[in-house]
Amino acid sequence: MRPVIPYVTAALLFGLGVYGVLRRRNAVLVLMAVELMLNAVNLILVTADTTAKAALPHGGQVFALFVIVLAAAEIGVGLAIVLQLYRLRASVAVDEVPLTEAPALVPAEPLAAAAGVERPSGGPADRPEGDR
Numbered sequence: 001m002r003p004v005i006p007y008v009t010a011a012l013l014f015g016l017g018v019y020g021v022l023r024r025r026n027a028v029l030v031l032m033a034v035e036l037m038l039n040a041v042n043l044i045l046v047t048a049d050t051t052a053k054a055a056l057p058h059g060g061q062v063f064a065l066f067v068i069v070l071a072a073a074e075i076g077v078g079l080a081i082v083l084q085l086y087r088l089r090a091s092v093a094v095d096e097v098p099l100t101e102a103p104a105l106v107p108a109e110p111l112a113a114a115a116g117v118e119r120p121s122g123g124p125a126d127r128p129e130g131d132r
Contacts, residue, residue, distance in 0.1 A: 003047055003048075003050075003051040006043055006044075006046075006047040007044065007047060009043065010040040010041075010043040010044045010047070011040070013036050013037070013039060013040035013043065014036070014037050014040035014041070016033075016036055017033045017034065017035075017036035017037035017040060018033075018037065019033070020032065020033025020036065021033045021034060021037075024094070025093045025094055025095055026092055026093065026094070027078075027081075027082045027085065027092040027093075027094050028079075028082060028092060030094060031074075031075065031078045031079070031082070034074065034078075035071060035075070038067055038070070038071045038074075039071075041067055042064040042067050042068065045060040045061070045063050045064045045067065046060050046061055046064050047060075048060050049061055049064075085097065
């Protein structure tokens with residue numbers, strides 16, 4: 001097997017992934033670009049395993065499985081962050097994320113009133129100041 005074709009394909013995939021990470025504004029597309037880069041690494045690992053004689057048999061394939069597990073975990077955590085970002089900002093644009101300011105905390109009572117949830121009465125907040 002000629003290893004040049006998979007290496008060139010992996011290099012193109014990795015370059016496309018780097019371009020996607022650097023140029024895209026949408027967080028979901030950035031995650032897809034990261035997945036492209038991880039798939040390029042998998043292709044290199046499997047190709048290197050089949051072409052090079054290593055002391056560890058099928059070592060590249062085992063590392064490729066670890067990269068697949070890492071990619072699944074990255075997608076799970078990344079999508080959770082993107083969903084939370086969308087809930088807070090109503091946008092998933094990466095360049096609009098403030099990195100220096102603390103997030104504004106919204107009081108729970110207006111949200112509960114807007115959702116139609118009533119707060120139970122008789123709690124510590126309903127007692128006069130002298131009774132606490």
